[in-house]
Amino acid sequence: ILKLERIFMGYIVGANPFGQMLFSPLFGFWSNKLTSIRIPLLLSLVIFTTASAVYSSIEILPSHHKYWMLISRFFVGVSSSNIAVCRSYLSAATRLKERTGAVAMVSLAQVLGFVVGPALQAAVTQLGERGFVIPGIFHLNMYTASGWINVLLGIGNFCMFLPTFFKERRIAAKEAMIMQGKDDEQETWKSIKPDYFSAWTLIVAFFILVFNFVLLETLGTSLTMDQFTWTKMEALSYMGILMSVGAVIACVTFVAINPLCKRFDERKVLLWGGFFFMVLGRALYIPWGSEPPQLPRLAIQQIPMLRLLGVQHHRNGAEQHPP
Secondary structure (H helix, E strand, O other): OHHHHHHHHHHHHHHHHHHHHHHHHHHHHHHHHHOOOHHHHHHHHHHHHHHHHHHHOHHHOOOOHHHHHHHHHHHHHHHOOHHHHHHHHHHHOOOHHHHHHHHHHHHHHHHHHHHHHHHHHHHHHHHOOOOEEEOOOEEEOOOOHHHHHHHHHHHHHHHHOOOOOOOOOOHHHHHHHHHHOOOOHHHHHHHOOOOHHHHHHHHHHHHHHHHHHHHHHHHHHHHHHHHHOOOHHHHHHHHHHHHHHHHHHHHHHHHHHHHHHHHOOHHHHHHHHHHHHHHHHHHHOOOOOOOOOHHHHHHHHHHHHHHHHHHHHHHHHHHHOOO
């Protein structure tokens, strides 16, 4: 049963990126057809808010809890497809010379979420497993608090993309028309041939980067519980602190990208300042040394005692039921 539950937990972990993978091209195609990002973004925020509310309310649902978790995780991933729409709009709303810095700032904002998110998770562990309960209606504890915070943030983001606050501007097209000396936007883009090899190289590189991050983000807590015999509260708290520290370092890195790219070639910054350190970090994840993890060591120590208890139980049974 434990093995089956772990397998299903793998499905739950994979539901989020699977939903994002499926719907990112669809959201991108839709926004291109509409020539506007407002409606796709508003729809994605509605999905995100609803899925987060369902995720936080799973334990008060009557049955099929794990399937509700799978569904809610999938739709949170679907809502995350708006990342592609936001980044494509950013490229269209900036000039060439300011694009690298602007993309870096958006990535910085995303990483700030990784700072605040784990820090909040570490903070809400003080609520404990009991927390505050309204039977059958609402339960706020260290597991559900982050989900309800997401609900509030989703509502706030929805309001920010309403026409009153958000106005779309597409500067890149006008800049390209001036550089090409053309008066029509469609003719301008047709005259520019995209470098598909470079584009696919960056797509594969980004896949590797996100793959590594998702492994750490989703499996880090359960892995540390297995390796270091941490309790649920300890794992959530310590992983929140570790992820926050890593995100702070990432923030400093994103701030440094723009000045570094002005001094060095962007490809060298990507290779030596990005992927080299990523490979080095993954090498440090390898469990070095001869000492086994805490949990296997405890299991090894308990084997003689378990055998002794088994022998004693067998003897007691033989005495109670003689042949």
